[in-house]
Amino acid sequence: MPPNWAAGQALAGLPPAVIARAKAILGELERERSELQAAVAPEVPAAGPAQLGLFPPAHDPLLRELGALDLGAMTPLQALNLLADWQQRLKARA
Numbered sequence: 001m002p003p004n005w006a007a008g009q010a011l012a013g014l015p016p017a018v019i020a021r022a023k024a025i026l027g028e029l030e031r032e033r034s035e036l037q038a039a040v041a042p043e044v045p046a047a048g049p050a051q052l053g054l055f056p057p058a059h060d061p062l063l064r065e066l067g068a069l070d071l072g073a074m075t076p077l078q079a080l081n082l083l084a085d086w087q088q089r090l091k092a093r094a
Contacts, residue, residue, distance in 0.1 A: 062086055 065086075071079070 062089065 069082075074082075
């Protein structure tokens with residue numbers, strides 16, 4: 001192993017300036033990724049149990065239908081018709 005291998009200077013025979021620039025770009029990309037992850041999915045503290053709701057969740061028939069759907073087997077027209085049907089049913093409830 002070359003003596004400067006540990007310092008990353010002999011990486012594939014690249015000049016030290018190229019390696020330094022690559023490390024700088026990598027550091028910037030890693031920083032941006034961690035900022036995006038924090039913005040999209042903020043860390044949830046693990047302390048304490050989750051608070052339970054006062055009322056049990058409602059069992060809506062539309063939600064059950066949605067959960068049972070095989071979206072991969074539906075055509076776009078079938079999906080559109082189903083959405084229109086659900087919309088009419090929701091309007092009828094109000």
